[in-house]
Amino acid sequence: MGAGGSGASLRIRTPAGGWLGEIAGLEVSVIAANEKLAAMNRLTERHGLVDLGMPDFRPATGRQG
Numbered sequence: 001m002g003a004g005g006s007g008a009s010l011r012i013r014t015p016a017g018g019w020l021g022e023i024a025g026l027e028v029s030v031i032a033a034n035e036k037l038a039a040m041n042r043l044t045e046r047h048g049l050v051d052l053g054m055p056d057f058r059p060a061t062g063r064q065g
Helices: 005-013 020-047
Strands: none
Touching: none
């Protein structure tokens, strides 16, 4: 697993009473999140970043610059 630690260390700390299903679900979630981040990084490398600027909310709030 990634920076969050290994799945084995989680299993050692769990009681024998049946948390393994929850741990397996968390491991699947972490794997999916890492895959999503990798896909986002690939898109960023391919297309670059776009500066959207900072929105100006002053007109909507009735304030002036």
